[in-house]
Amino acid sequence: xxxxxxEERRRxxxxxxxxxxxxxxxxxTYVLPTLLILLYSFLTPRLGGGVEWRVSLDAYRTLTAADAxxxxxxxxxxxxxxxxxxxxxxxxxxxVLALPVALYIHGRRTALGRYALLIAVMIPxxxxxxxxxxxxxxxxxxxxxxxxxxxxxGFEPITLLNSRIAVVIGxxxxxxxxxxxxxxxxxxxxxxRVLEAGRDLGANGPQTFVRVFLxxxxxxxxxxxxxxxxxxxxxxxxxxxxxxxxxxMIANLIELQFGDAFxxxxxxxxxxxxxxxxxxxxxxxxxxxxxxxxx
Amino acid sequence: xIATRPGGRLAVGISSAAVYLFLYLPVVVLVxxxxxxxxxxxxxxxxxxxxxxxxxxxxxILQATRVSLVVAVVSTLGAVVLGTMLALGLERHxxxxxxxxxxxxxxxxxxxxxxxxxxxxxxxxxxxGWLNDVLGRxxxxxxxxxxxxxxxxxxxxxxxxxxxxxxxxLANFDRAIEEAGQDLGASPWATFWxxxxxxxxxxxxxxxxxxxxxxxxxxxITFFVAGPGGATLPIxxxxxxxxxxxxxxxAVSSILFGVSTLALLLALGAxxxxxxxxxxxxxx
Numbered sequence: 001x002x003x004x005x006x007e008e009r010r011r012x013x014x015x016x017x018x019x020x021x022x023x024x025x026x027x028x029t030y031v032l033p034t035l036l037i038l039l040y041s042f043l044t045p046r047l048g049g050g051v052e053w054r055v056s057l058d059a060y061r062t063l064t065a066a067d068a069x070x071x072x073x074x075x076x077x078x079x080x081x082x083x084x085x086x087x088x089x090x091x092x093x094x095x096v097l098a099l100p101v102a103l104y105i106h107g108r109r110t111a112l113g114r115y116a117l118l119i120a121v122m123i124p125x126x127x128x129x130x131x132x133x134x135x136x137x138x139x140x141x142x143x144x145x146x147x148x149x150x151x152x153x154g155f156e157p158i159t160l161l162n163s164r165i166a167v168v169i170g171x172x173x174x175x176x177x178x179x180x181x182x183x184x185x186x187x188x189x190x191x192x193r194v195l196e197a198g199r200d201l202g203a204n205g206p207q208t209f210v211r212v213f214l215x216x217x218x219x220x221x222x223x224x225x226x227x228x229x230x231x232x233x234x235x236x237x238x239x240x241x242x243x244x245x246x247x248x249m250i251a252n253l254i255e256l257q258f259g260d261a262f263x264x265x266x267x268x269x270x271x272x273x274x275x276x277x278x279x280x281x282x283x284x285x286x287x288x289x290x291x292x293x294x295x
Numbered sequence: 296x297i298a299t300r301p302g303g304r305l306a307v308g309i310s311s312a313a314v315y316l317f318l319y320l321p322v323v324v325l326v327x328x329x330x331x332x333x334x335x336x337x338x339x340x341x342x343x344x345x346x347x348x349x350x351x352x353x354x355x356i357l358q359a360t361r362v363s364l365v366v367a368v369v370s371t372l373g374a375v376v377l378g379t380m381l382a383l384g385l386e387r388h389x390x391x392x393x394x395x396x397x398x399x400x401x402x403x404x405x406x407x408x409x410x411x412x413x414x415x416x417x418x419x420x421x422x423x424g425w426l427n428d429v430l431g432r433x434x435x436x437x438x439x440x441x442x443x444x445x446x447x448x449x450x451x452x453x454x455x456x457x458x459x460x461x462x463x464x465l466a467n468f469d470r471a472i473e474e475a476g477q478d479l480g481a482s483p484w485a486t487f488w489x490x491x492x493x494x495x496x497x498x499x500x501x502x503x504x505x506x507x508x509x510x511x512x513x514x515x516i517t518f519f520v521a522g523p524g525g526a527t528l529p530i531x532x533x534x535x536x537x538x539x540x541x542x543x544x545x546a547v548s549s550i551l552f553g554v555s556t557l558a559l560l561l562a563l564g565a566x567x568x569x570x571x572x573x574x575x576x577x578x579x
Binding site for chain 1: 304308310314317318319321324328335337338378381385388400402405407408410411414415417418420447448454458505508509511512519533544551555556559560563
């Protein structure tokens with residue numbers, strides 16, 4: 001142990017007093033409960049909720065084994081795969097939609113114009129996801145305003161709600177701001193002279209875009225994609241309100257195990273798989289901290 | 296300018312306009328139809344305030360609003376204290392394990408809410424079960440999840456957001472004035488209250504407003520820890536709109552959206568004021 005003076009000891013005590021209450025609170029509510037469900041995933045379910053303190057690997061067996069009765073169709077794997085595929089689709093669609101917005105905001109001449117357009121993205125970023133998803137459901141409903149307008153124009157009404165398409169529309173709708181903000185942060189830092197240099201060296205427009213511009217915004221793209229992917233794959237509100245209970249994703253599966261199915265170990269196992277995915281995402285985001293700062 | 300050719304610029308403009316329309320159309324329609332005279336959503340039958348008036352008689356919504364306000368105010372106050380302290384520790388000191396602490400503070404920002412919700416459900420059930428055993432409570436007067444578990448959970452994620460927001464205003468802060476205060480004999484405690492806090496106050500206020508809005512809006516985590524007594528406004532809205540479509544749900548949703556938007560705009564205003572002040576005080 002190195003010898004430290006009284007000044008340094010006082011500094012350390014002050015630091016401990018400042019940091020420990022907040023860290024302890026987050027550890028108690030985020031780290032410990034996660035470790036607890038990691039433990040629960042290796043125990044036996046108890047009827048009515050909770051666990052029996054008896055070790056069992058059933059949760060992981062259920063997750064990995066194909067169910068012979070259902071002709072090798074494992075419903076858990078199906079929902080997991082569906083959530084990941086849809087989150088991937090959502091991420092790609094969000095990128096394609098967010099890039100022009102980031103470019104457009106960056107192209108405004110006045111700081112006020114840029115700021116106003118950014119705030120217009122931050123409002124859906126910060127306001128209630130439940131209210132926004134409900135608003136989308138209200139708009140798309142069979143007897144909703146969209147079909148009202150269609151009928152008024154003489155078209156056949158369309159049934160969108162409680163379908164896969166409605167869920168994917170909802171995932172994109174809720175996740176878009178999470179892609180636009182980090183992407184804008186990256187676009188704003190691109191030095192236009194580098195793009196000019198690319199053109200001077202003989203690259204045409206698309207070549208400059210793909211070979212010079214996209215690599216320059218790749219850090220912001222990574223942050224945006226991780227945020228959108230994690231958010232979308234774990235969505236509970238969107239599949240519940242727009243899928244009408246027919247189109248389930250991972251979160252519905254977890255909720256079911258902790259609710260009506262009373263299989264907490266299985267629910268914990270699925271949740272743990274998901275946390276592992278998220279920790280991976282966290283390490284990527286903290287590696288690109290500057291882009292995350294806009295959030 | 297990145298899109299240089301006029302054609303490219305036009306395409307960027309049109310697609311951006313479409314994205315903004317997509318982001319706002321559902322909410323604008325919802326707010327508009329909360330004033331619709333008709334009960335059916337597919338027809339517009341003139342302006343009315345009936346649905347807002349009906350809210351005053353919806354006792355469940357009123358009760359949930361009270362719960363929401365208590366949770367939001369208490370969790371914001373708790374988070375402002377814990378989060379500001381965390382920000383000061385992280386920004387003012389260099390120490391071993393700082394990276395780990397920073398990652399822990401980032402956890403509530405990135406953790407999927409569904410995982411947080413069910414793990415808190417498991418955690419609180421275990422702790423409350425132990426407490427009931429220790430206190431010898433019978434089934435009738437046993438402790439359950441409710442308002443306290445909701446407040447504890449909200450303080451956790453709000454602390455993280457306040458810490459992140461306050462760190463930004465501390466980073467823009469000219470440390471020379473703090474050192475000047477200490478050179479003039481002020482204790483660290485006095486320096487904080489008389490020098491540091493007045494300068495970072497806009498950042499703290501901004502963080503508080505964001506925390507208030509996050510708490511008011513949170514659904515997924517609250518859903519799992521609410522118990523019988525902790526049903527906040529989003530929980531009640533979710534329950535009611537699963538049963539029937541009632542126009543007064545549009546009204547209460549519009550109010551919730553409006554309050555969060557207002558809190559966000561005030562938070563951004565506070566931060567902008569803080570940045571202006573930091574710039575005018577600091578050396579060029």
